[in-house]
Amino acid sequence: MDSLSYKTISLNAATVQKEWILIDAQDEVLGRLASQVAKILRGKNKPGFTPNVDCGDNVIVINADKVRITGKKMTDKVYVRHTGYPGGQRFATPADYLRKKPEFVIEKAVKGMLPRTRLGAAQLRNLKVYAGAEHPHAAQNPKQIKLNEIK
Numbered sequence: 001m002d003s004l005s006y007k008t009i010s011l012n013a014a015t016v017q018k019e020w021i022l023i024d025a026q027d028e029v030l031g032r033l034a035s036q037v038a039k040i041l042r043g044k045n046k047p048g049f050t051p052n053v054d055c056g057d058n059v060i061v062i063n064a065d066k067v068r069i070t071g072k073k074m075t076d077k078v079y080v081r082h083t084g085y086p087g088g089q090r091f092a093t094p095a096d097y098l099r100k101k102p103e104f105v106i107e108k109a110v111k112g113m114l115p116r117t118r119l120g121a122a123q124l125r126n127l128k129v130y131a132g133a134e135h136p137h138a139a140q141n142p143k144q145i146k147l148n149e150i151k
Helices: 030-042 094-100 102-111 118-124
Strands: 020-024 058-062 079-082 089-092 127-129
Touching (some): 030 058, 030 118, 094 102, 102 118
Antiparallel strands (some): 079 089
């Protein structure tokens, strides 16, 4: 047995093969969608995954306004933010955000599943979320995939 044929592959920025992936969020459960998107953004679905390199793909999520939130989370879950002023704590539910800015709900869920580092921030920049079915990335020829096809 030749031991040299079993070398561990470590990718770097020059050897990474990035693709564009298109995912339709219509009737998908938010948490399950976000975990699969985070896996693709990190590159964990690739055989050459390297934890310290941005080896994930660029992901386009369309129909963000049609994502499903199960149970009573649509009214009971609360997103908290602060304006920076005294007494400036503001609360909003997913129903509020799906009405005003539906992209935020998916971006927030995916962001929570990525590392809290500079690399995680760089990987989050590879995520593009759109409320409708149209997106401006047709020139990149994104490959459309179904969530249940991801391993």
